[in-house]
Each structure stands twice: as structure tokens, then as C-alpha cells.
Amino acid sequence: MGKKINPIFFRLGKSTQYHSLWFSNKKQYFKNLKADILIKEIFKKNFFFNNINDIDIIISNLLKINIYFTELSKIEDFVEYIDSLIIEISKILKKNIIINFILEEDINSKNLTFLILNQINNKSSVKRIIKKEVLKLISKFNGCKVQVSGRLEGVDIARKEWYLFGSIPLHTIRNNIDYFFYEIITQYGVLGIKTWIFKKNYETKT
The missing domain is CATH 3.30.1140.32 (Ribosomal protein S3, C-terminal domain)
Incomplete structure (x- = not known):
């Protein structure tokens, strides 16, 4: 089993944390799932995943996004595009957005x-x-x-x-x-x- 399954999925909820942190009823589930996928596609298209370690997406009354970096210079480059990013994401969910930048020094x-x-x-x-x-x-x-x-x-x-x-x-x-x-x-x-x-x-x- 250990060699036939993705090690991240195998440990979700145990030693590995979820990165999509939201819960909804049946009526809102499709909308939240679509927004979750689109947000990740926006990051992939504009900033490439090799500049970002992880992305936490928390959907409740507002949208909270935690972005993990390993280098301070990458955060500074990202801040230049933050306003246009917020506008693009707000069109999808129509919610207030909070974006947190988190610096991680450990290698992954x-x-x-x-x-x-x-x-x-x-x-x-x-x-x-x-x-x-x-x-x-x-x-x-x-x-x-x-x-x-x-x-x-x-x-x-x-x-x-x-x-x-x-x-x-x-x-x-x-x-x-x-x-x-x-x-x-x-x-x-x-x-x-x-x-x-x-x-x-x-x-x-x-």
C-alpha cells in the first residue's frame, strides 16, 4: 500500500494537513469546489507553483488564502500583483478576501x-x-x-x-x-x- 498510493493522500488528517479548509451543504458545495479549483488555476497561471510551497484556501463568510514561501524575495515579487489578483478572485466568489504571506525556511x-x-x-x-x-x-x-x-x-x-x-x-x-x-x-x-x-x-x- 505504501508504494502504490500518493504519500500525501495516504496521510491526510494524520501527519499531513488539508489545504482546502472549508465545509458546505449540498447547494453550496459545487460553487465552493469550482472556486477552489479556479483559485489554484489562477496561481498556477500567473505565479507558477514552483514559486509557492503550499496554498491554504479557507472559505466561510469570507475567503482566506494562506500562501507559503521559502524565500523573502518571492514574497516581494508577489505583492506587486496582489491587487489585480484580489479583483480576479472576488469576481468568482463575491466575498471579502484576506491573503496572508507565510515564510517557511525548511526545505521541502x-x-x-x-x-x-x-x-x-x-x-x-x-x-x-x-x-x-x-x-x-x-x-x-x-x-x-x-x-x-x-x-x-x-x-x-x-x-x-x-x-x-x-x-x-x-x-x-x-x-x-x-x-x-x-x-x-x-x-x-x-x-x-x-x-x-x-x-x-x-x-x-x-
């Missing part, structure tokens, strides 16, 4: 994934890049696994390259496993990258 699977992707090209050794980036950050987690699959380095036959540091206890629900999957298009085809990070000192977001 998403950050590590994009650090590796920014260096991958068809002429470089993928495994060497993965190992170099993981070893830079070994003090920030207890275990890490990165797997890249596809036509690596432009070869004709697709294969997988992976690197494991420490342990990744996927079957234990109480353990905090951070997971991220992303696909990148290259001139030889699509490369898929999966990243697992295990941290023992887990703290629930509030």
Missing part, C-alpha cells in the same frame, strides 16, 4: 525537485546532479529519495535513475513524508521526477 520536496530540474539537461549525468543536490541538504532531513525517469541524457531507451539517502518509511502513517511529482518536456521527450523527503521533527501547520 518541491524546492528540491526544482533545484534538480534547473540543472538537468540532455548532456549531463542525471545521477551526479541528484546526488550533489541531496548531499548539500542532508542536515535538513532524515531521509530523501529522488527518482528521474525517461530518455535520460538523450538515449534511445528510457530508464530510471535514483538516489536514496537515509530511510523513507512509506508504510508508517504517523511519519511525515513530503512528496512531489513533476514532468518536464525536453527535446527528447518527457522526463518525470519524483521526490520523497522524510523529517522526524514534524510540526503541523496552523
Whole structure:
């Protein structure tokens, strides 16, 4: 089970928090669900998810959005577009909007994934890049696994390259496993990258 299901979904409500925090009756459910999806699409279209760690969407009498960043410079870039974003979202839900910016300094699977992707090209050794980036950050987690699959380095036959540091206890629900999957298009085809990070000192977001 631990290896056949998304580790985030497997731990929802246990060691992983929900990011869509709202409840509604049958009449309002479709409207809130549509708004939730559209808000995430707006962020993806305008700011890209690689600049944002997580987004909490809380819908009640008003709309509250918590945006998690890892770098202060990204927050400063985001503030420039905040007014136009509020106007666009308010047209969807017609509610007052509160947006909170939250700075997180801990590394997560998403950050590590994009650090590796920014260096991958068809002429470089993928495994060497993965190992170099993981070893830079070994003090920030207890275990890490990165797997890249596809036509690596432009070869004709697709294969997988992976690197494991420490342990990744996927079957234990109480353990905090951070997971991220992303696909990148290259001139030889699509490369898929999966990243697992295990941290023992887990703290629930509030």
C-alpha cells in the first residue's frame, strides 16, 4: 500500500494537513469546489507553483488564502500583483478576501525537485546532479529519495535513475513524508521526477 498510493493522500488528517479548509451543504458545495479549483488555476497561471510551497484556501463568510514561501524575495515579487489578483478572485466568489504571506525556511520536496530540474539537461549525468543536490541538504532531513525517469541524457531507451539517502518509511502513517511529482518536456521527450523527503521533527501547520 505504501508504494502504490500518493504519500500525501495516504496521510491526510494524520501527519499531513488539508489545504482546502472549508465545509458546505449540498447547494453550496459545487460553487465552493469550482472556486477552489479556479483559485489554484489562477496561481498556477500567473505565479507558477514552483514559486509557492503550499496554498491554504479557507472559505466561510469570507475567503482566506494562506500562501507559503521559502524565500523573502518571492514574497516581494508577489505583492506587486496582489491587487489585480484580489479583483480576479472576488469576481468568482463575491466575498471579502484576506491573503496572508507565510515564510517557511525548511526545505521541502518541491524546492528540491526544482533545484534538480534547473540543472538537468540532455548532456549531463542525471545521477551526479541528484546526488550533489541531496548531499548539500542532508542536515535538513532524515531521509530523501529522488527518482528521474525517461530518455535520460538523450538515449534511445528510457530508464530510471535514483538516489536514496537515509530511510523513507512509506508504510508508517504517523511519519511525515513530503512528496512531489513533476514532468518536464525536453527535446527528447518527457522526463518525470519524483521526490520523497522524510523529517522526524514534524510540526503541523496552523
